[in-house]
Amino acid sequence: MNKIGLTKNLIIDTDMGWDDVLAILLLLKNPNYHILGITVTGCGETHLDQGVDLALRLLTLGNQPDVTVCAGASKPSQYNHQFPNTFRDMMDEACGLKNLLPEPKGTVDKRKAWEFIKDSLAEEENQITILSLGGLTNIDHLLKLDPKPEVKNIERIVVMGGAVNVDGNIAALNNSKAEWNQGPEYSTNTYAEWNIFLDPQAAENVFNSEIPIKLVPLDVCDYAILDETYYNLITAKDNVAKFAKQLILEKVKGPAKEDIPLPIFDPLAAIEMTNDLRKSMVISERIAVKTEEFFEDNTCGQTYKTLDTSVPEMEVVVSISTVEFKKAFKNAINSPLKPLVTENIKKNIGILIFNQIEIQDFAGAFEVFGAARNADNTPVFNTFLIATDKDPKLCNAGVPPKKGTGSFFDITPNHTIDHHPHIDILYVVGGEGIDELVKQEEKNPALIKWITKVSDTADYVAGTCSGVLLLALSKQLKNMNVTTHHARFNELKQMSDKYNLNLNVFDTRNGENYIHDLSSKFMTSGGVHCGIAMALHIVELYQGLEAKEALAKDVLEYTIPRGVAHPSSYKTHHMDPQNFVLGFSHLNIIMADMKMMDEATKFYRNTLGFRDSWSVWLSKEACAHFARDAGFEDGKGKVMVRFLVHPNAQFHIELMYYVYPKGEQEITYHKTNDVGGIRHIALEVNNILQVYDWLKDQEGVTMLSKTRPEKLNPDPQTYFYWIDPYGVQWEMEEGRPMARVINGIIG
Known part of the structure; x- marks a missing residue:
């Protein structure tokens, strides 16, 4: 996920199933989208009131309780297709996890879902994307309003629904458990997908509306089958990530596990909407919907390609890269969660120093951490210096000259590695003294053992400049992309080869200046000013993108470097x-x-x-x-x-x-x-x-x-x-x- 500091307007229309919940959690962490509201339909996996309550709780969990939540239709406009009652009861309780969600801080908007969408289309200057994760009943109601809504302000509707060239999933769910059997119109329907089947006439109306549509059908969902690997991808410690992890566990191992292979559905639609999947194959098709009900060999809700030119073309996603999707899912769910404005953060940062460190390596980062403030102006970070002993440490300004005396001063650490407060973020700086220190530690790894021990309980571990060599020596950096001061690239590569670390060393100058895989607690940066960029990234991890950018611009007067100077592959x-x-x-x-x-x-x-x-x-x-x-x-x-x-x-x-x-x-x-x-x-x-x-x-x-x-x-x-x-x-x-x-x- 690319965090570019620009936001697009988004309304999520949902029936609040388990996969809807996961999709919403991903989008709550996406800084590129401004969620205007969540509109809930009771024509799907949850009952209307329970779905609305879940939406309010998720927004509270994600620190966005002010996002509008509206109730929509409780029944479809055609037929009365429903999920099995016991299945809906399970979804009402978020697969048994509702008790883990906080009590709602927000309240339900009194407007109907379609009234809210209409008002938003009239009021918002920029176009709005609608992500449809359930049946299309609410959007169908929108289209029937008089006077007509400003549908030209809908940039597109991204619909998770339909089965174009594959079997549907109505019969598969209906026939998987005896208690879920709802009769022949369900048991014989091998053609339709649930979101379209729930209200086929509404789907047909929306498909024929001339609004730009991207369809994410079952055809592409087979590329994203839910399994334990998605559970293992989640490493973030915030409440959103923890709940997502628990929900996935319930679906792959717990009582909510289904007896049929289960795609990840709505998270795929959400990530496809963000355009973070570069390898997706999307084609233009005219898609029609069968709306007539039969009691045997039922095709009601079937979506199919048609040559009828009166049916508008839409984008249809036909394939994705499973590997790329998992990477996008990992990046999304492990992204920083924006804190509540009223939430005070207090974290301990221990900056490890030694003799002949580079002054700016620690002073630049120290300035960033010291300037970060909560809304009530209290400091976000308690930052202290730590070393092997309390003796003053020599700080160099740049590389010492071969002749004469360079610029330096002494600094005394606040704590020793034997006695110090708990460390949430370990920050290891670099400098000319690293060479002697590495030689000592290769013989007697006392400091390396301490780094390893502290890393086990720290939220994040950061290495800047040549300090990255210490982290590499601890053998905790393995099979990952890293950087360091450009003069130390060869040393880092040699250390990687020596200890079989399989590190890819990149030059990040003219780019972001640091490297951090969000699923890892370890991050590295280049030298001198590059550490400032990484320190600001740490601020973002706790306070969000807006806080980081405000701190850089308004307090530090620092231009945040952006972009990737070199691609990760030259093939x-x-x-x-x-x-x-x-x-x-x-x-x-x-x-x-x-x-x-x-x-x-x-x-x-x-x-x-x-x-x-x-x-x-x-x-x-x-x-x-x-x-x-x-x-x-x-x-x-x-x-x-x-x-x-x-x-x-x-x-x-x-x-x-x-x-x-x-x-x-x-x-x-x-x-x-x-x-x-x-x-x-x-x-x-x-x-x-x-x-x-x-x-x-x-x-x-x-x-x-x-x-x-x-x-x-x-x-x-x-x-x-x-x-x-x-x-x-x-x-x-x-x-x-x-x-x-x-x-x-x-x-």
């Missing part, structure tokens, strides 16, 4: 495109219609790694201002604007659709040497040859040269050109001298 077929772009700013591209806008959104996402940022139909007032500023003589206009953001380079593409006034509707491809206007957009990348190999195989990319670029000598710059399907010519460039990269601007 083209494994490249993640968001990792190879290092910087640029803003680009405007005109779309012919909403279909082209959605196609362009998908193209730039899949080819260059952009993410949806926000989109909005400009208000009449904004359109009038825009039309005048743009030079349209009548001063009138109707415009949709969609911004895409690159999470690494932090620059935007602005897609614009003019309903009025219309310009030239044919895409014009200019030659490279045509005079007038911008001929190409240049992106700085980190491996020009690998980027060329990646792009030449991407659908919609036209390369201007069929041969790989040659690295020039002595000129350090290498480049090539390509054209996208929307008339934009791009230059990919490597080797431009860069003093710095700040928020995607290369200087």
Whole structure:
């Protein structure tokens, strides 16, 4: 999950089954989404009142009790299809875990679910995504309102539902237990999926509504079968992670375990909605719904492909990478949980020091930790220095000169490794003294044993600069990506080989400057200022993204480095495109219609790694201002604007659709040497040859040269050109001298 500090509006429509609960827990931890509300339907796995109560409790658990919760329909609009009574009773109690959830701090909104959604569509400036995790009854009610809601402000509805090319799951559940048998219309229905079967007419109405839809059907759920591996992926210690872990345990081993292979359903739909699954295969199809009920060989609720052009096309997810999904699930559930504003945090940070440490390695981090504050201005961290003894330790300012005396001062630790308070975060700094210390510890590992002992009970263990060598010597860093000061890369690699640690050592400069897999308590950073970035990451782990960014900007006046300087793999077929772009700013591209806008959104996402940022139909007032500023003589206009953001380079593409006034509707491809206007957009990348190999195989990319670029000598710059399907010519460039990269601007 990429945390980019930009939020999209989201409404979750749910029947509050076990998988809905997991999906909601994942999204409560996602800083890229602003959950406007949870609307509950009683036409699914839980009864309406119990589902609403569960939603309130989950929001309290996730420190977001102010999110709106509304009750919706208690019965479907067609038939009276229901889950078995004892199954619903089990879901009402969150698989027997309801007693582990806190009492609700929020209250139920008096509006019906569809009234709340209608009001939100009218009031919110930016478009809203709706995640549908149950039957579509509430959304069907929305479409029937008079006057009509502003459905154009629905960016898309992501629907977990349907079975297109695989068997449905009605009969499978019905026939798995004698007490769940509800008759032949259930026992013979091998075609439908539950969310569509519950209210097939509502599903048909929504599918035909012209609202953009992404369908996540049973076809793709077979790639994500629930098992104990998901339990083992959860390592975070916050209440959301703990409850998710317990719920998974109930479903794979406890009384709530089902006798049939169980996909993970709604969490898959939630993560697919975030576009964090790069390897998903999505196709456009016209999907229809059978609404007639039969008492044998029942097909009611079946979803099928149709050639009927009156049925709008929708996106249908047909396959995912199981490995990629598990990684995305792990990152999501282990992400930091934003604390309540009124919640005071108090954590002990022990900074391990020794003779000849680097001053900024500990002083920079010390400043970050010391500046972090709770809402009542109390300190978040109690930070202290710790060493093998109480003797003053020499602190160097940079590498000591070979001749003469360098800058230094002495500092006395607060505690020794034999007597100290409990340590929640162990922070190991670096410096020139590390070489002598490593030699001593290889002979007599007293400090290493202490580091290992403290690490067992600490929340997090951080190594910065050459201090990472001590963590490696403790043999706790295994089979992971790490970094250190660039001058120590070879030493760390040699130590990895010597102790069979299988460490991948990366240069994180011009990137985030640190590496942390959220499922691990261990993190590492480069030298000097890189530790400040890692210290701010520790603040985020406890206080959330907004608190970290506010601390950096308003207190420390520090620009947080972003992005990944180097991809985790240089093999083209494994490249993640968001990792190879290092910087640029803003680009405007005109779309012919909403279909082209959605196609362009998908193209730039899949080819260059952009993410949806926000989109909005400009208000009449904004359109009038825009039309005048743009030079349209009548001063009138109707415009949709969609911004895409690159999470690494932090620059935007602005897609614009003019309903009025219309310009030239044919895409014009200019030659490279045509005079007038911008001929190409240049992106700085980190491996020009690998980027060329990646792009030449991407659908919609036209390369201007069929041969790989040659690295020039002595000129350090290498480049090539390509054209996208929307008339934009791009230059990919490597080797431009860069003093710095700040928020995607290369200087």
